[in-house]
Amino acid sequence: MATRRLLILSAVLLALTAAAAGADPALPLRKYDSRHFTMRFEGREDPALVWALLERLESAYRDVGRRLGAFPGSRVPVMLYTDGTFPAHASVPHWAQGLFDGQIRLAVSWAALSEESLDTTLRHEYTHALIHARTRGNVPTWLSEGLAIVAEDRGADEARRVMGNAGHVIPLDALHGSFMALPPTQVSLAYAESETAVRYLLARHGEAAVRILLTRLGEARDFAAAIQDVTGGTYAEFQSAWKRSLVGTGGASSG
Numbered sequence: 001m002a003t004r005r006l007l008i009l010s011a012v013l014l015a016l017t018a019a020a021a022g023a024d025p026a027l028p029l030r031k032y033d034s035r036h037f038t039m040r041f042e043g044r045e046d047p048a049l050v051w052a053l054l055e056r057l058e059s060a061y062r063d064v065g066r067r068l069g070a071f072p073g074s075r076v077p078v079m080l081y082t083d084g085t086f087p088a089h090a091s092v093p094h095w096a097q098g099l100f101d102g103q104i105r106l107a108v109s110w111a112a113l114s115e116e117s118l119d120t121t122l123r124h125e126y127t128h129a130l131i132h133a134r135t136r137g138n139v140p141t142w143l144s145e146g147l148a149i150v151a152e153d154r155g156a157d158e159a160r161r162v163m164g165n166a167g168h169v170i171p172l173d174a175l176h177g178s179f180m181a182l183p184p185t186q187v188s189l190a191y192a193e194s195e196t197a198v199r200y201l202l203a204r205h206g207e208a209a210v211r212i213l214l215t216r217l218g219e220a221r222d223f224a225a226a227i228q229d230v231t232g233g234t235y236a237e238f239q240s241a242w243k244r245s246l247v248g249t250g251g252a253s254s255g
């Protein structure tokens with residue numbers, strides 16, 4: 001199955017010639033298009049690495065799209081750093097493989113292709129790209145991060161442990177902007193809250209509610225109004241119910 005998919009993708013890639021990006025010397029020389037992604041790269045030109053990554057991104061496209069019932073209307077831009085590290089000026093943790101800042105950026109070398117964690121990274125960053133496209137950027141960071149983490153298919157225990165240790169909760173409406181602006185000690189709590197709030201939203205209101213929520217946000221609806229549309233209660237009531245859901249399970253103190 002995987003081999004067949006690879007052959008199909010390779011055929012598509014061969015049919016779509018890698019196009020010269022133009023005369024601007026600031027732009028990478030070439031780009032590669034798969035069915036749903038456009039990949040440019042910095043570093044050594046390595047078409048085989050690019051194609052292998054595009055195949056795995058197409059897999060993330062199918063998995064995440066099925067779950068959220070959403071598929072972008074145009075190709076998703078991806079920038080690949082083929083030597084496996086981000087440029088020194090990028091404010092990314094040294095261990096990070098991916099980030100989304102309007103386009104997916106991946107720091108992946110051949111060595112990383114064999115790592116299972118790579119698919120986790122791809123699903124996470126692709127989820128950000130999909131949600132950004134679906135909501136036109138009108139999305140609280142906690143919702144986008146929570147959905148991206150849930151798409152990784154990892155267990156929920158770590159987030160509950162982080163929240164339990166923190167002993168306090170940052171209000172969700174204080175987690176609408178970039179987590180980069182938070183004090184460093186609050187960042188892991190912000191991610192843990194994002195994850196548990198999305199898991200609660202999914203468990204209590206279902207995937208259909210999340211799909212409608214993203215649609216409303218794409219229609220430029222205010223978040224507090226949009227969450228009321230899908231939960232039937234106010235944003236404050238949603239936050240209270242989410243915090244109550246964590247009490248007694250080692251999750252967090254309310255307050």
Ligand SMILES: [Zn+2]
Nearest residue numbers: 124128145148
């Ligand atoms: Zn993220």
